[in-house]
Amino acid sequence: MNASTGSKSLADQVARLCYSHFDNLPKKGKPLQGREWTIVAAFVQRTAKKVNSNLSLKVVSMGTGSKCVGQSKLSHDGDLLNDSHAEILARRGFLRYLYHHMEMAASGKESDIFVVDPKTRKFTQKEEISFLFFSSHTPCGDASIIVKEPMKTESGCTEEVLQPTNGSISHRDEEPPLKLPRLEIQDVHRTGAKCVEGGPQDLKHPGIDHHIVGALRTKPGRGDQTLSMSCSDKLAKWNILGIQGSLLMNFLSKPVYVSHIIIGKCHFSQSVMERALITRFESAVNQIQNTKFMQHKPEISQSQLNFRFGKQIDDENCQVQPCPSSIIWCACPVKQLEVAVEGRKQGVTKKTQNQSSCHLDICKKNLFKKFLFLLSKFQVDDLPMHLKERRTDIQTMTYNQVKRLCTDYVQMWEKVRINILPTWTTKPTALTEFTVSLAANS
Known part of the structure; x- marks a missing residue:
């Protein structure tokens, strides 16, 4: 089997796995057949088995949707999803999955994906583990200009x-x-x-x-313009800084990158995808990358399998409407599945939207809580040094302050902003000045 054939085979295998996983989810939040369309995206964990050289694939997070919240509706409390595109929801579900495995490792249990470095006390991804990213449609933004x-x-x-x-x-x-x-x-x-x-x-x-x-x-929104960058731009950023973001980077020795990006059957161009996600920033990244953060160049391929709820690729005047709801799923022991509408949990009203039980588990506020909970699972001597020194203070810090604790990540992101992405949108600082209490963690 040559490399090209192998890539096509893997692409179809991953697409089939993701579509099957979607089909097995409950009906709630799915598009109405023949009347609505959506996009599905997922992170897939690949495990290389040393004994017989076989590969094991499993979906670890999934998201659906194509909606975004306009800047006038953004929340100052971290309880609203600004961006409900499938790719972004799948990534947020993937963060929950990483937190779950870090909590296991910190509690002395064996994790499928992490080992603890005895010197730095940070987590390192196991050599046999890699992650693939799948989307049924080309990412919005530069990758879609074909x-x-x-x-x-x-x-x-x-x-x-x-x-x-x-x-x-x-x-x-x-x-x-x-x-x-x-x-x-x-x-x-x-x-x-x-x-x-x-x-x-x-x-x-x-x-x-x-x-x-x-x-x-930036993505279009309902009404006013959004501050959310296109999925093409966000994927390009993840290829440089990793998928894990700044909070989880505090616990990691290296960023988490994807090894493959696979797109379903839709309008697609290999060269355009490579331009949008890698080469348009390649020369600039080479000037600032370091031993920890280096532009990752995942293999990009396309499956020829259709998503049955996808937008009709041969009829741009199709009257089928985008599905208003989003599905978020992740391979965690609790709250695996959630359905969102306009950035909030489906069914939430204005009277209940401020109740912690009504917040989506992947919103900023709840991911912040997961960071503080993970911190509490460590013995003080087992924490990375920079967290050990600030452990008591962190409990009262704002989300924005905690995001700046990982200086390696912050410094690299600032270099990327200045040298590569100077027009990347900046959200008002007031949107990240909220605090949380572990006592409110559900």
Whole structure:
């Protein structure tokens, strides 16, 4: 089996596993067949078995959805999901999964994915464990700006499409023979994500020059514009800084990266995906990366299996509507499945939305609680040094203050912001100044 065949085989295997997992979830939160569509994304754990060289695959987190909250509706209490795109929800479920395994290891139980470094007291990912990322659809933003397939004209000719050049998509400007009709205007698939203010902007010309490529983008929202970056941009960031974020990085010796990114059957371009997630930032990253944070270059491939609730890829005028709800699932012993609508747990009312029992387990506030709970599971002498010194203070710190405890991560993120992602949106600091109490942890 050659590498290409193996990649295709793995892509279909992962897609089939994820679609089957989705089908086995309860009906609540799923799209209405024939009337609604959604996107499904998942993190898949791959275990290499040393005995017989076989691979074991299992879904460890999953998310569905395509909605986002506008900036005027953001919560100052960390109890609302700003971004409910499937990719982001799957990642948040994956954070819960990592917390669960860290809690096991900290309690002296064996974890499937982590070992403790005896010198640093930090967690290290086991060599035989790797993680794959799957999405039924190309990520919104730069990865979705794909040149459409050439269309035949009356003469039977097709228009030749060239690869992006110098940061923009172009096509060959040639006149057809005089006796033949002009070729139809070449076009690109559109993304709803908008270029960030202060950076390069879309030309919005007809056809192929509607979008520019390589620009940072924010997701569209219902009503006002969002502050959430496109999934293409977030995946690119995760390839540099890891999936785990700043809180979990306090306990890790190295970032957690994905080894493969697999996309389901949809509009897809290998070169565009590589540009959006890796190469558009590659030269700049090379100037600032270090031994801990280095741009990871996952293998990218596509499955040819359809998602039965996916948006019709051959009919852009399809009247099927996006599903308003989102499903979040993770392989944890409690609260495996949750359903969200407009960033909150389905069924929550204005009267109950401030009750801790009504908050989604993947919201900022509850993930912050999981960090403090994990901290409490350690004996003082077993904590990483920088946490041991601040252990008492941390309990009263704000979310924003705790996010800055891992100086390695913070310094690298600041370098990335300045040198690579200067127009990345900044949310008001007031949105991260909340505190939590472990006594309120449910």
